[in-house]
Amino acid sequence: MSTNLTESATQPLGAGRGRWLLLAAGLVLVGCFILPWLSFVITADQRVALSLTGLQAATIGLVETTDGGLLYRSSFWLFLAPLAGVVGLALGALNLFPGRSAPWQGLLALFISVASAVAVWGAFAASQEVAQKEKVAVEAQWGLSVAFIALLLLLVGALILLREASSQKPAFRAALDALNFMTPGTVLVIVFFFLPAIILFILSLTDLSSANFSEPWTYVGFDNYKRMFSDRFFPKILRNTFQYVALTLLFFNVGLALLLALLTAHVSRRVGFLFRLLWLLPRITPSVVYIVMWQRIAQQPPYGILNQFLGWLGVENQPYWIPEAPWVFVVLVNGFVGASFGMIIFTSAIEAIPADLIIAAKVDGAGDLALIRDITLPLLRWPLLFVVTYQTLSLLVSFEYILLLTNGGPGLFTTEVWALTAYKRALQTYFGSNQWAYGAAWGFVLVLIGAILSVIYLRVFRFNDLVQEPKIDVL
Amino acid sequence: MRVELNELTKRWGNVTGADNITLDIRSGEFVAFLGPSGCGKTTTLLMVAGIYKPTAGEIRFDDRVVNQVAPKDRNIGMVFQSYALYPHMSVRQNIGYPLKLKKSPASEMEQRVQRVADMMGIGHLLDRRPAQLSGGQQQRVALGRALVKEPSLLLFDEPLSNLDARLRLTMRSEIKRLQLDLGITSIYVTHDQVEAMTMADRIAVMQEGKLQAYAPPNELYERPRTIFIAGFVGNPPMNLFDVQVLREGERLLARRQNLEIELPPERGGRAAGKEEIIAGVRPEDISLIPGAAGSSEGAQGEVFVVEPLGRDNLVDVRIDDLHLFVLADPRQPLKIGDPVRLHFDGDKVQLFDPETELSLLWT
Ligand SMILES: Nc1ncnc2c1ncn2[C@@H]1O[C@H](COP(=O)(O)OP(=O)(O)OP(=O)(O)O)[C@@H](O)[C@H]1O
Ligand SMILES: [Mg+2]
Numbered sequence: 001m002s003t004n005l006t007e008s009a010t011q012p013l014g015a016g017r018g019r020w021l022l023l024a025a026g027l028v029l030v031g032c033f034i035l036p037w038l039s040f041v042i043t044a045d046q047r048v049a050l051s052l053t054g055l056q057a058a059t060i061g062l063v064e065t066t067d068g069g070l071l072y073r074s075s076f077w078l079f080l081a082p083l084a085g086v087v088g089l090a091l092g093a094l095n096l097f098p099g100r101s102a103p104w105q106g107l108l109a110l111f112i113s114v115a116s117a118v119a120v121w122g123a124f125a126a127s128q129e130v131a132q133k134e135k136v137a138v139e140a141q142w143g144l145s146v147a148f149i150a151l152l153l154l155l156v157g158a159l160i161l162l163r164e165a166s167s168q169k170p171a172f173r174a175a176l177d178a179l180n181f182m183t184p185g186t187v188l189v190i191v192f193f194f195l196p197a198i199i200l201f202i203l204s205l206t207d208l209s210s211a212n213f214s215e216p217w218t219y220v221g222f223d224n225y226k227r228m229f230s231d232r233f234f235p236k237i238l239r240n241t242f243q244y245v246a247l248t249l250l251f252f253n254v255g256l257a258l259l260l261a262l263l264t265a266h267v268s269r270r271v272g273f274l275f276r277l278l279w280l281l282p283r284i285t286p287s288v289v290y291i292v293m294w295q296r297i298a299q300q301p302p303y304g305i306l307n308q309f310l311g312w313l314g315v316e317n318q319p320y321w322i323p324e325a326p327w328v329f330v331v332l333v334n335g336f337v338g339a340s341f342g343m344i345i346f347t348s349a350i351e352a353i354p355a356d357l358i359i360a361a362k363v364d365g366a367g368d369l370a371l372i373r374d375i376t377l378p379l380l381r382w383p384l385l386f387v388v389t390y391q392t393l394s395l396l397v398s399f400e401y402i403l404l405l406t407n408g409g410p411g412l413f414t415t416e417v418w419a420l421t422a423y424k425r426a427l428q429t430y431f432g433s434n435q436w437a438y439g440a441a442w443g444f445v446l447v448l449i450g451a452i453l454s455v456i457y458l459r460v461f462r463f464n465d466l467v468q469e470p471k472i473d474v475l
Numbered sequence: 476m477r478v479e480l481n482e483l484t485k486r487w488g489n490v491t492g493a494d495n496i497t498l499d500i501r502s503g504e505f506v507a508f509l510g511p512s513g514c515g516k517t518t519t520l521l522m523v524a525g526i527y528k529p530t531a532g533e534i535r536f537d538d539r540v541v542n543q544v545a546p547k548d549r550n551i552g553m554v555f556q557s558y559a560l561y562p563h564m565s566v567r568q569n570i571g572y573p574l575k576l577k578k579s580p581a582s583e584m585e586q587r588v589q590r591v592a593d594m595m596g597i598g599h600l601l602d603r604r605p606a607q608l609s610g611g612q613q614q615r616v617a618l619g620r621a622l623v624k625e626p627s628l629l630l631f632d633e634p635l636s637n638l639d640a641r642l643r644l645t646m647r648s649e650i651k652r653l654q655l656d657l658g659i660t661s662i663y664v665t666h667d668q669v670e671a672m673t674m675a676d677r678i679a680v681m682q683e684g685k686l687q688a689y690a691p692p693n694e695l696y697e698r699p700r701t702i703f704i705a706g707f708v709g710n711p712p713m714n715l716f717d718v719q720v721l722r723e724g725e726r727l728l729a730r731r732q733n734l735e736i737e738l739p740p741e742r743g744g745r746a747a748g749k750e751e752i753i754a755g756v757r758p759e760d761i762s763l764i765p766g767a768a769g770s771s772e773g774a775q776g777e778v779f780v781v782e783p784l785g786r787d788n789l790v791d792v793r794i795d796d797l798h799l800f801v802l803a804d805p806r807q808p809l810k811i812g813d814p815v816r817l818h819f820d821g822d823k824v825q826l827f828d829p830e831t832e833l834s835l836l837w838t
Contacts, residue, residue: 356559359526362546363553363630364620365576374572378563 224441252335257342483532492518507675552621755825
């Protein structure tokens, strides 16, 4: 009986059922992601295009072009460039020609780099042609995609050349080999972080906005930044952002999460599991529904749940609470969602602490508090670092709940945070004007703040001490 | 400190970890809990430590019932198979942790940690982290941590199982010496009977949650009260086989097919005339004579397997369908298939009732 149970629990899904599940998952993916994306591409909405990556924007530019031959030319170059890049990456990183001598490898790398450069140049030229022919400012978008690809290729070429140049020096080579191990991660970081950030920066140096987007964009230097820092509400927004991140992080994303994890780890497994499941509900509720729920809670009598309770207690004539205490709600609303992430991470980390350690500490004389202080928390250091860092960064750039709850109000900039400002400047129609470049400046500074914070966190938590020395020496 | 377990029981739903365990441990005594995997040794130990709450029964330290006392107030030191050192603390902090919890003054703490570390031979390792130590050093640190607060009871849960055979031997005698010198009452859980036999004053043999026997090592060895103990204690294990016990004139014989053992009357008395008896003979109580001799005493068989153990040869002798293990002089040249004659020492034969599984000699 019991063997049956364990067997069925560990068995992979039956072949038939697995296929149906996969199909369903695929359909969901198509429905939720690919179809909307395709419809964006087909309708070629400029604003949407700007919120996509440079490559996607370039695709939209292609779709918009009406000249058949030109379309063919530019798409040829456009798809050749990444192809050359991928080939170069594969050769460089995976060392696909191990038997060849160093000069050969160098020549090969040189060839790939040159070919890539030609491809990039072709794509760029084609894009210029598209722009001129169609008299639209897809130029900006084209330029961005080209920058994206060119940077990628430059990096590949540099990596390969460096590798070959170093093949004579063993120490240098060992360091490079170590880097090679990280290639997949490095590529992901470059493609999904570095390049978008650089594109953002380039965009922020222009004057691109919905007022002038049919003309070629112009370079304006740091004007957008000057304007940003001299904004009358800049200090207010800065303070709001700090307050929002710090309060939510401290009390909910880390504080409540830790509390929930410690609590649910000390009750029976099933109860703990149910409890944690409940705490996941806010996260899996669609944002709009979730905010409507909070608004229902805070409504004026006779609708608001909170006020109904207060009414029963004899407290009458209460207001709509959200404008009364906007910050309380901003932190609560975000905190309820944010707590579940840390809770799950901390719970699994607590459960991973060997039982013997806990028993040893108890026998050594530790009470509950000492146990948590001396054993559990120190052993949670790494997940703590992770949650603090990760959640600081996600809070810094998050704004959708505030947008839906207060839209930065009530009044002027009461709860407006940095990311919300960036969004409003760039994409929310504001007297009919989307100031894409100005919004990009706000966004880019936010990226810088995030990067600096990460470095500080890694220092404060002495990340290197947490990572054990490898047991296997690198020869 | 004296420890007394009274009908101690632990259940989780319908799983029984320890079933009605009653035993007492004298002050300063070294008791081993011995038994196969899953028999409830750790469960019992953790109840004594206060980690598991007993389902029924009581635990007394001296005369005080401690069932409700938290582990931190029991003044116990414990050593684990996994060492269970705190990975984020240095050796110094690990050993000092019980003192820190007692809020001992820093200078006294420093002194006592140093003394214990020197005693364990790890005084030079105090600033290392556990991960930077070998298994043997880690176990010394764990021992030091258990000893530093001068506990009134030491609990060991298979502390040597992760060490290699040679280190196990050294640590075995070190622990025994320490325990004797310090006179701390100790419970030592092990499934290694050599450890139990060599270290313990008394051994509690457990099986399926129940206490099977509680006696000094030599008594367990020489006077096993149940078939389980007879088979479990001793290495190589005792030979157990069915016999009939018959009277032939003056003589009392245990017999099966071609095997015959003469029993002294005072030994075989209770078994006489019974059709089914289980006889037990240890491999060292059988002597082996090469070749086929005429006498009807003993048994005639052939060598099935020879396992050289160094000092002895363990010989598997086949007598029809019965296999007996015999310890033989390694200088005797024996080959597989050689005919041999076995002689049994009647004074050492154990007899059991197959129904009750109890000894017909000692119960
Ligand atoms: N927390 C628990 N919940 C349910 N059953 C348990 C629990 N702990 C132990 N058991 C069961 O109780 C029985 C005794 O376990 P215990 O750990 O005491 O064995 P042991 O004698 O120490 O074995 P080993 O030599 O392998 O360590 C086993 O059948 C085990 O499955
Ligand atoms: Mg155990």
